[in-house]
Amino acid sequence: xxxxxxAASAKRAVTFWIFAFxxxxxxxxxxxxxxxxxxxxxxxxxxxxxxLLLIPLVRAAEAMQRQTGCDSAAAVRYNRRILFASFxxxxxxxxxxxxxKGQDVSKPVAALLSLLPTLPVFGIIWAMGRYIVEESxxxxxxxxxxxxxxxxxxxxxxxxxxxxxxxxxxxxxxxxWAAVPVWCFGLGIGQLVNKxxxx
Amino acid sequence: xxxxLKVLRAERDWSQQDLAERLEVSRxxxxxxxxxKYDPSLPLAFRIADLFAMRIEEIxxxx
Numbered sequence: 001x002x003x004x005x006x007a008a009s010a011k012r013a014v015t016f017w018i019f020a021f022x023x024x025x026x027x028x029x030x031x032x033x034x035x036x037x038x039x040x041x042x043x044x045x046x047x048x049x050x051x052l053l054l055i056p057l058v059r060a061a062e063a064m065q066r067q068t069g070c071d072s073a074a075a076v077r078y079n080r081r082i083l084f085a086s087f088x089x090x091x092x093x094x095x096x097x098x099x100x101k102g103q104d105v106s107k108p109v110a111a112l113l114s115l116l117p118t119l120p121v122f123g124i125i126w127a128m129g130r131y132i133v134e135e136s137x138x139x140x141x142x143x144x145x146x147x148x149x150x151x152x153x154x155x156x157x158x159x160x161x162x163x164x165x166x167x168x169x170x171x172x173x174x175x176x177w178a179a180v181p182v183w184c185f186g187l188g189i190g191q192l193v194n195k196x197x198x199x
Numbered sequence: 200x201x202x203x204l205k206v207l208r209a210e211r212d213w214s215q216q217d218l219a220e221r222l223e224v225s226r227x228x229x230x231x232x233x234x235x236k237y238d239p240s241l242p243l244a245f246r247i248a249d250l251f252a253m254r255i256e257e258i259x260x261x262x
Binding site: 068070072136142 | 240
């Protein structure tokens with residue numbers, strides 16, 4: 001197999017696993033929402049099953065990075081850390097929801113419960129920071145930093161606009177934890193910008 | 200910035216991967232530098248110059 005066909009095949013594998021993962025997550029969420037198979041607070045725990053598809057997705061992404069010549073030891077460590085933190089996040093959120101909805105909890109206990117999904121997200125933020133510190137390839141690091149700046153700009157812009165829309169009662173309040181998913185979405189946009197600019 | 204990296208590499212019959220391994224960077228970095236999409240830092244430019252046993256300005260020129 002030539003390098004080009006191997007790279008194309010690796011890209012197809014990544015696309016397949018992305019569709020499989022997103023489809024399984026949405027399918028499971030839809031099933032939980034429309035049926036009463038699993039009681040509400042336990043629904044989040046069930047989502048751990050389709051999340052297992054992240055493992056072959058990350059493996060396929062790493063194979064693609066090897067084929068396209070942008071693999072690095074720091075990126076592999078980053079992938080492993082993000083994967084581990086993501087599973088902890090869903091498990092922590094599920095545990096917090098089950099404990100919170102199951103009984104009347106006091107404010108200090110509720111504050112402790114909120115740490116269950118929060119700490120893994122701190123882990124995700126730490127993993128992003130470590131990647132930039134550990135990446136020894138300056139070009140790959142510069143691309144990530146550039147994408148991170150796009151993400152930060154997007155988050156600030158969206159938060160400001162949404163905030164004023166809320167002030168003038170156009171849209172409802174959004175929980176502050178939405179900041180990390182919005183930033184991650186911005187990171188994806190930033191990587192797309194890198195691609196379009198040919199950087 | 201212009202550079203002669205592609206020519207120097209071809210003279211030695213090295214692939215981008217060969218050069219990337221010698222410089223301890225990714226193949227995509229070599230590609231980005233060769234095509235002028237990315238200007239290397241001074242330390243990396245010195246590593247490139249050392250590898251080809253040349254001065255930096257013999258490899259990299261102003262546009």
